[in-house]
Structure formats: C-alpha cells, structure tokens
Amino acid sequence: MQSITLPQTTGAESNMWAQYKKTLIPMQVLIIVATIGMFFVYERQWVPAAVLLLVMEIGSLLGAWWAASLRARMLAKDQHLPLRAPRR
Numbered sequence: 001m002q003s004i005t006l007p008q009t010t011g012a013e014s015n016m017w018a019q020y021k022k023t024l025i026p027m028q029v030l031i032i033v034a035t036i037g038m039f040f041v042y043e044r045q046w047v048p049a050a051v052l053l054l055v056m057e058i059g060s061l062l063g064a065w066w067a068a069s070l071r072a073r074m075l076a077k078d079q080h081l082p083l084r085a086p087r088r
C-alpha cells in the first residue's frame with residue numbers, strides 16, 4: 001500500500017491559511033447571508049447568487065493573502081537594522 005505525501009507549505013502560505021482560518025466563520029456567515037439575500041432580491045434566480053458567492057469566496061482568499069503579506073512586511077521591517085544613524 002502506497003502512502004501519499006502532501007507538499008509542505010511555505011511560511012507565506014501557512015500565514016495566509018492562518019489568517020483565513022481566523023476570519024473563516026464571520027466571513028462565511030456574511031457570504032451566505034449576502035448570497036441568500038441576492039437570491040431573493042433577484043426573484044429566485046440562482047445565477048446572480050452563484051456569481052456573488054464565487055466572487056466573495058475569491059475575495060476572502062485574496063483578503064487573507066493580502067493580510068498575511070502586510071503582516072509579513074511589517075514584521076520584516078521591525079527586524080531589520082536601520083541603515084542610517086538616527087537624526088539628532
């Protein structure tokens with residue numbers, strides 16, 4: 001029997017997934033409520049609701065990626081030594 005090994009994630013990827021997991025429940029509730037609202041506003045047509053669902057899911061992934069990127073940049077900025085002497 002063969003075992004399957006999954007690829008290891010990099011630091012940036014794991015930070016993104018950590019951010020995504022932190023906001024998972026509130027974002028999914030918002031997405032579901034907005035999708036159900038869109039379904040009823042557009043007279044029970046599923047195409048606009050499905051498009052909204054897809055766009056909001058992609059947006060939540062991009063938002064988590066962006067937040068992890070910003071956090072990494074802020075932490076990296078704090079860890080570097082200054083290049084110039086402080087002004088007097």
